[in-house]
Amino acid sequence: MTTNMPRPRGRPRRFDPEQAVATAQRLFHARGYDAVTVADLTEALGINPPSFYAAFGSKAVLYARTLSRYTGTEGIPLADILRPGCSVAEALSAVLEESARRYCANPAAAGCLVIEGARCNDPDARNAARALTAAAEDTIRSFIAATHPEVAGRLTDYVVTMMIGLSTMAREGHALDRLLATARLASPGIAQALRA
Structure with a gap:
């Protein structure tokens, strides 16, 4: 017995939106937000510009989604490291x-x-990245302030500055052993700030 099922209207989606965000994340991370064009994204995703805009709205909106994905998968797990009661x-x-x-x-x-991304030229993308960096700063500051409120602001600035420097050095091709050595040089300074 044959049944005539109606075919769905329109073309089937040629891409998985979550996979598209992962692909875009790799592009943005490798090249930087400013260097990735919509043409680069549509080519990597296998869609045309109208489909791109229908799916994501804009390059900056897609970037914000990649930032969210990044913080959940590859970002520094601050909540896991900065637990109450830890030194x-x-x-x-x-x-x-x-x-x-x-x-x-x-x-x-x-x-x-x-x-x-906090240094890119697009104000919407830059603001999305800066909102996440501000949230990370707040997490670090709150953790320090719980036991050392007198140095929370200064020490947060120091740690965030070190993180920015480590990121820049990694982008410049510095190897892990070199970055770890730099990170470890900060430990005595952190301990001294907490004794002040």
């Missing part, structure tokens, strides 16, 4: 060492996607 000095040192490891994990896309 502040040891936890902050662990953040820097984990930053070095993650920033070097993929030589084709070194550094931190969020930190590097």
Whole structure:
């Protein structure tokens, strides 16, 4: 017996949106937001520009989605490292060492996607990245302030500055051993700041 099922209208989707975000993340991370064009994205995703805009709205919106994915999969797990009751000095040192490891994990896309994105030219994309960096700063500051409120601001600035430097060095091709050595040099400074 044959049944005549109606065919779905329109063309079937040629891409998985989540896979598209992962592909875009790799492009943005490897080249930087400014260097990736919509043409690059449509080619990598196998779609045409109208389909791209229908699916994502804009390059900046897609970038914001890649940032969200990145923080959940490859970003520094601050909540796991900065747990209440942990030694502040040891936890902050662990953040820097984990930053070095993650920033070097993929030589084709070194550094931190969020930190590097905070310097891009597109104001919407830049603001999306800066919102995430501000949230990370708040997490670090709150962790320090719980036991050392008098140095929370200064020490947060120091740790974030170190993270930015590690990301930049990774982008420049510095090897993991070099980044870890740099991160470890910060430990005595962190301990001294906490004693002040």
